[in-house]
Amino acid sequence: DTEVTQTPKHLVMGMTNKKSLKCEQHMGHRAMYWYKQKAKKPPELMFVYSYEKLSINESVPSRFSPECPNSSLLNLHLHALQPEDSALYLCASSQGAGFNYGYTFGSGTRLTVV
Amino acid sequence: QKEVEQNSGPLSVPEGAIASLNCTYSDRGSQSFFWYRQYSGKSPELIMFIYSNGDKEDGRFTAQLNKASQYVSLLIRDSQPSDSATYLCAVTPGEYGNKLVFGAGTILRVKS
Numbered sequence: 001d002t003e004v005t006q007t008p009k010h011l012v013m014g015m016t017n018k019k020s021l022k023c024e025q026h027m028g029h030r031a032m033y034w035y036k037q038k039a040k041k042p043p044e045l046m047f048v049y050s051y052e053k054l055s056i057n058e059s060v061p062s063r064f065s066p067e068c069p070n071s072s073l074l075n076l077h078l079h080a081l082q083p084e085d086s087a088l089y090l091c092a093s094s095q096g097a098g099f100n101y102g103y104t105f106g107s108g109t110r111l112t113v114v
Numbered sequence: 115q116k117e118v119e120q121n122s123g124p125l126s127v128p129e130g131a132i133a134s135l136n137c138t139y140s141d142r143g144s145q146s147f148f149w150y151r152q153y154s155g156k157s158p159e160l161i162m163f164i165y166s167n168g169d170k171e172d173g174r175f176t177a178q179l180n181k182a183s184q185y186v187s188l189l190i191r192d193s194q195p196s197d198s199a200t201y202l203c204a205v206t207p208g209e210y211g212n213k214l215v216f217g218a219g220t221i222l223r224v225k226s
Contacts, residue, residue, distance in 0.1 A: 031212045041218070042216035045215075048212065048213060055212075088157075090157055096212065102160045103158075105158050105159070
């Protein structure tokens with residue numbers, strides 16, 4: 001299995017809703033990431049989990065809450081989002097901290113906040 | 115100064131030609147360098163990575179790294195219309211082994 005699976009693929013939510021994005025990989029990778037990508041912009045790092053511990057938070061607003069229940073799963077909990085949070089949310093994984101072999105990206109969740 | 119800089123393009127080349135994509139980075143301690151391809155509406159796909167100065171070839175793709183000049187490039191030989199995409203250069207900053215910083219990307223258009 002060489003894939004990173006993200007669900008759902010599309011999500012429309014209101015500003016008062018609570019929703020979660022899910023990411024799963026079974027490649028034995030020990031680092032997992034959340035990136036946000038706006039149209040015609042590069043991916044921007046949000047969070048890094050290394051060995052199931054949060055190692056980097058790029059000053060992301062608290063309405064985004066990451067969770068890593070185990071080495072294969074990564075969630076992103078969403079609450080009270082704003083329309084400007086609409087974007088493609090990408091999950092990625094890599095073999096681990098230290099020497100970087102590059103990320104494997106999931107297909108993304110396209111989020112629309114109304 | 116942006117950490118990773120790329121010409122946004124679009125870069126237009128005829129089918130069968132060599133496409134040359136360039137990237138510069140500001141952190142002299144950067145360790146790893148990657149090229150990703152992203153089709154419109156899709157997620158990035160890793161094409162090549164390079165760690166050492168010089169050239170690295172994989173099929174029609176060649177990555178070139180010059181750490182002294184803080185410059186990395188991607189050559190695509192025999193360009194095909196299916197190569198039309200946005201090409202993202204990504205760099206691992208020196209202090210973070212597993213963090214990737216992306217450039218803004220170069221749009222490549224291969225005309226048949």
